[in-house]
Amino acid sequence: MTDHPAIDASASAVAQLLGRAPDSDALSRATGEVATQADDLRALTRSLFVFRLRGEWLGLPAAIVDEVLEPRPIHSLPHRREGLVRGLVNVRGQLTVCVALESLLQIDAARADPERSAAGAASVLGRRLVVLSMQDQRLAFESDEVHGAHRYDPALVGEVPGTVALASAAFSTGVLAMQARSVGLLDDGLMLSAINRRLG
Known part of the structure; x- marks a missing residue:
């Protein structure tokens, strides 16, 4: 068992954040941005x-x-x-x-x-x-x-x-x-x- 409860608490918070499903609006925005960038690159012909x-x-x-x-x-x-x-x-x-x-x-x-x-x-x-x-x-x-x-x-x-x-x-x-x-x-x-x- 660790002697640093503050570190344990931080690690637990990070694990929860990483394990949480992304917000649907945030996911939609990110998908749109990636698609726009891909379209921009495809236009450079x-x-x-x-x-x-x-x-x-x-x-x-x-x-x-x-x-x-x-x-x-x-x-x-x-x-x-x-x-x-x-x-x-x-x-x-x-x-x-x-x-x-x-x-x-x-x-x-x-x-x-x-x-x-x-x-x-x-x-x-x-x-x-x-x-x-x-x-x-x-x-x-x-x-x-x-x-x-x-x-x-x-x-x-x-x-x-x-x-x-x-x-x-x-x-x-x-x-x-x-x-x-x-x-x-x-x-x-x-x-x-x-x-x-x-x-x-």
Whole structure:
């Protein structure tokens, strides 16, 4: 027999609490919350790779992003002075064309970069080389920041606002609000076609 009746009393109270059937209203509320969370997760049917070019946060289908690497030397091509092509970059021994995506989208170079919030800074990577694999073709571009892949509900995608530059709007399929940012969703098919036309 124990010498601590207070401990015995506490243990008995805990046993009674654990043994008691849950209140039906509490059980119903908990079941509803779990079902809502499951529905919310099921709605996240698309995956988006989010990155920043100058002052614009943009997104591409995550499935086409092959690698995200530290920046590396870009070797310019002779007789190629067009703003779209930066040159060739060595990606694991394979020479890959590196394009200036901001040139294609005509994103204003003078536009200030958005400030990072203290909460978001930890989850954002600085300048990176992003390698895309689209329709058996590999391309790379440099992003100013990378926020990585995120799942989202396509029902939450809004229309492209009229304030977006015409060049960017031509490649955009919508806008998604994400962590206090507006992310422009890019059409990778249209983007690749435009790049190939200008490369040809």
